[in-house]
Amino acid sequence: MRLIALTFALLAAACASPGSEPGPVASMPAPAPPPPPPGGELAVTANTGGPQLNPAGNQQVANPTEGGFRAYLGELRPRMLAAGIAPATWDSAMSGVSLNMKSIGLSSGASGGMGRIWTYLERVDVLLPRGRTALAANRAALDKAARETGVDAVAIASIWGNETSYGNVLGNFYVVEALASLAYEGRRRAFFEEELLAALTLLQEGLVTREELTGSYAGALGQVQFMPSNILKLGRDGDGDGERDLRGSLHDAFLSCGNYLRHHGWRPGEPWLAEARLPAGFRWELAGPDIRMTAAEWDDLGVRAFDGRRLTAMVGAEAPVSVILPAGHRGVPLIAFENYRRFLDYNPSQAYAIAVAHLANRLAGAAGFAQGWPADQGGMSAAEMTELQSHLLARGYDLTADGRFGDKTRRAVRAYQLSAGLPADGYPTGALLNRLRNERVS
Numbered sequence: 137m138r139l140i141a142l143t144f145a146l147l148a149a150a151c152a153s154p155g156s157e158p159g160p161v162a163s164m165p166a167p168a169p170p171p172p173p174p175g176g177e178l179a180v181t182a183n184t185g186g187p188q189l190n191p192a193g194n195q196q197v198a199n200p201t202e203g204g205f206r207a208y209l210g211e212l213r214p215r216m217l218a219a220g221i222a223p224a225t226w227d228s229a230m231s232g233v234s235l236n237m238k239s240i241g242l243s244s245g246a247s248g249g250m251g252r253i254w255t256y257l258e259r260v261d262v263l264l265p266r267g268r269t270a271l272a273a274n275r276a277a278l279d280k281a282a283r284e285t286g287v288d289a290v291a292i293a294s295i296w297g298n299e300t301s302y303g304n305v306l307g308n309f310y311v312v313e314a315l316a317s318l319a320y321e322g323r324r325r326a327f328f329e330e331e332l333l334a335a336l337t338l339l340q341e342g343l344v345t346r347e348e349l350t351g352s353y354a355g356a357l358g359q360v361q362f363m364p365s366n367i368l369k370l371g372r373d374g375d376g377d378g379e380r381d382l383r384g385s386l387h388d389a390f391l392s393c394g395n396y397l398r399h400h401g402w403r404p405g406e407p408w409l410a411e412a413r414l415p416a417g418f419r420w421e422l423a424g425p426d427i428r429m430t431a432a433e434w435d436d437l438g439v440r441a442f443d444g445r446r447l448t449a450m451v452g453a454e455a456p457v458s459v460i461l462p463a464g465h466r467g468v469p470l471i472a473f474e475n476y477r478r479f480l481d482y483n484p485s486q487a488y489a490i491a492v493a494h495l496a497n498r499l500a501g502a503a504g505f506a507q508g509w510p511a512d513q514g515g516m517s518a519a520e521m522t523e524l525q526s527h528l529l530a531r532g533y534d535l536t537a538d539g540r541f542g543d544k545t546r547r548a549v550r551a552y553q554l555s556a557g558l559p560a561d562g563y564p565t566g567a568l569l570n571r572l573r574n575e576r577v578s
């Protein structure tokens with residue numbers, strides 16, 4: 137997460153790897169590690185599938201210790217062997233492994249509160265010039281992946297840039313250790329056990345060496361930061377050498393990235409995000425990623441792309457579309473098309489998806505946002521978000537006071553704003569928190 141003075145929410149496993157190493161864009165200076173996005177939904181991409189290794193589910197360990205970790209591994213080993221991992225694979229993969237508190241710390245620090253989107257989007261300005269160079273240098277491989285998957289080359293390039301700064305920051309965690317530590321810590325034990333099984337399977341099948349299992353603190357690997365299970369399910373061989381090498385082969389990484397988006401429902405030829413021009417008197421309560429209407433319905437309401445285009449001229453009349461307000465009603469309004477949601481499938485953070493979508497637009501030649509951000513508006517810490525949620529809970533709204541900003545909180549804020557006669561943009565602010573603090577609950 138990069139340093140703005142707030143607690144940021146959210147981090148997805150498919151993203152954000154501290155550490156760095158030389159990448160394919162060798163002439164570029166090593167960048168800072170990509171920050172986790174602010175915002176607040178889930179911490180980790182959750183599409184596991186496969187057999188349930190752990191029917192007992194998640195069990196958080198309050199105080200992780202090396203001894204507890206060793207005991208857990210002793211209990212996990214027979215289950216992994218029953219799932220098809222050979223004793224020799226397990227023993228060699230686990231040699232030298234110890235509890236990685238850094239993985240656990242980065243993982244748990246990545247939740248709660250809400251950062252300022254425009255601060256987060258400063259990364260796009262950094263990634264844009266580097267991206268133009270990387271795009272030009274890898275045009276043939278990106279175009280090939282685009283042809284074979286129907287996913288635009290700039291979209292793949294943008295994910296590559298956002299995930300690893302175009303291959304410059306692949307992460308330096310031994311992912312077997314990271315995944316085992318996160319599984320032991322327990323909040324998402326079932327998920328991380330499945331990913332550990334996938335990592336060991338990659339090793340056992342000779343798809344990677346132990347050294348190549350180096351990646352993010354949350355276990356993501358390679359140029360476009362795939363979780364191990366996604367390498368098995370959706371990894372593709374783009375250069376025809378018979379191997380799926382998402383770390384060493386850009387052809388493989390690009391094709392796999394496009395394949396992932398296509399698999400999740402990418403609509404070839406359609407846009408993903410556009411700046412919106414909202415009509416006077418727009419009903420703010422219609423905005424939010426949780427609300428979808430057809431392009432034709434938005435047209436009828438007078439919502440346009442900022443350049444004046446009708447939405448039905450950009451996608452089919454029946455295509456589901458959202459208007460989103462990533463900084464509330466005082467910030468830049470955006471039109472989120474179905475393809476925008478494919479970026480959320482990659483990493484379920486609105487801020488991440490907006491950054492990827494915006495960088496892809498910029499790489500395709502679009503200008504920066506024409507409308508401005510509310511610079512005087514702060515973000516919210518996890519504690520402030522929790523307090524705001526508690527106030528809403530006390531008023532009977534349906535949500536959980538967990539410090540995370542997700543759809544339930546968005547809906548509760550929106551409903552409260554409507555009842556209070558405020559612009560119902562569903563966006564929590566310090567001003568709203570102050571109002572709730574000072575308002576008598578009837």
Ligand SMILES: [Ca+2]
Nearest residue numbers: 373375377379
């Ligand atoms: Ca290959």
